[in-house]
Amino acid sequence: MIPDAILNQLELPGATYEPVPGGDINRSYCLHTAHTTYFLKINRHHPHTRLFEKEAAGLRELAGAGMLRVPAPLKWGVAGPDQYLLLEWLHACAPVQHSWEALGLSLAKMHGKPQPFFGLAEDNYLALWPQDNTPADTWPEFYSNRRIIPLARSLTDAGKLNKADLANAGNFCKRLPELFPDEPPALVHGDLWNGNLLFLPDGSPALFDPAVYYGHREMDIGMTSLFGGFDTGFYKAYHQSYPLQPGWEQRLPYTQLYPLLLHAWLFGGHYIRDVRNILASFS
Numbered sequence: 001m002i003p004d005a006i007l008n009q010l011e012l013p014g015a016t017y018e019p020v021p022g023g024d025i026n027r028s029y030c031l032h033t034a035h036t037t038y039f040l041k042i043n044r045h046h047p048h049t050r051l052f053e054k055e056a057a058g059l060r061e062l063a064g065a066g067m068l069r070v071p072a073p074l075k076w077g078v079a080g081p082d083q084y085l086l087l088e089w090l091h092a093c094a095p096v097q098h099s100w101e102a103l104g105l106s107l108a109k110m111h112g113k114p115q116p117f118f119g120l121a122e123d124n125y126l127a128l129w130p131q132d133n134t135p136a137d138t139w140p141e142f143y144s145n146r147r148i149i150p151l152a153r154s155l156t157d158a159g160k161l162n163k164a165d166l167a168n169a170g171n172f173c174k175r176l177p178e179l180f181p182d183e184p185p186a187l188v189h190g191d192l193w194n195g196n197l198l199f200l201p202d203g204s205p206a207l208f209d210p211a212v213y214y215g216h217r218e219m220d221i222g223m224t225s226l227f228g229g230f231d232t233g234f235y236k237a238y239h240q241s242y243p244l245q246p247g248w249e250q251r252l253p254y255t256q257l258y259p260l261l262l263h264a265w266l267f268g269g270h271y272i273r274d275v276r277n278i279l280a281s282f283s
């Protein structure tokens with residue numbers, strides 16, 4: 001049920017709704033009024049009350065780049081123990097022949113637009129994790145100090161990783177300048193697994209649920225193959241438009257360490273083993 005306090009703030013008289021399955025973290029609904037359909041996301045009891053304000057800002061950043069379709073953020077706020085985000089409803093359809101190629105091409109074009117630094121003008125969230133986006137001059141500095149070490153430390157403090165794991169994370173970070181080839185900062189979606197995209201009735205792709213920043217573009221590529229994977233047409237079109245530097249496939253685990261640390265922090269379980277497996281080669 002959508003709490004009355006949220007319905008009152010939405011000011012959509014006569015709206016009907018039904019739940020939307022799919023998300024692990026928030027409750028989602030499809031809302032109908034006489035003329036329009038909306039997507040509503042609700043998070044309960046999270047201490048950070050700006051989750052959805054930041055998600056809306058991320059969607060605007062992606063829309064501003066002009067390459068990828070995202071749902072328009074319409075309204076967000078806090079109502080009692082809940083925070084909510086109202087988005088344009090996107091009607092999902094099965095991909096057509098060129099859908100995945102279109103996604104690869106659009107992402108390559110977005111990544112190809114140079115950005116001024118690694119980071120972002122404001123902090124935001126990856127799922128529920130507060131992402132520190134304080135700018136850094138180099139990718140190794142950003143990836144180490146804003147991404148890997150804070151999560152590895154938090155997991156160690158919580159007893160989910162041990163001191164040796166944390167030391168290995170430090171070793172990994174020291175080796176970043178040799179592990180990653182230089183790339184200019186690129187706007188990344190930041191959580192580009194295949195649960196965060198859909199295809200519209202005309203076959204074109206749309207992305208949602210971002211955790212944007214200006215980062216190494218291989219972060220998005222690594223995420224595409226972490227859970228489920230993308231169609232080969234996506235990679236072909238991406239490479240044709242903006243070829244990845246040699247060795248990118250071997251670097252995927254290094255880009256995936258960040259989302260795996262996040263999943264270890266959120267869910268524990270086998271994600272801790274996955275993180276340890278990557279870190280073990282840096283002992």
Ligand SMILES: Nc1ncnc2c1ncn2[C@@H]1O[C@H](COP(=O)(O)OP(=O)(O)OP(=O)(O)O)[C@@H](O)[C@H]1O
Pocket residue numbers: 020021022023024025026027028039041071087088089090091092127195196208209
């Ligand atoms: N604007 C939209 N229009 C229609 N359906 C949407 C829209 N945004 C998301 N969805 C659908 O709702 C599901 C949940 O959305 P979303 O991934 O944003 O929720 P979440 O709880 O933040 O997810 P996660 O657990 O990945 O963090 C998606 O898998 C997708 O099928």
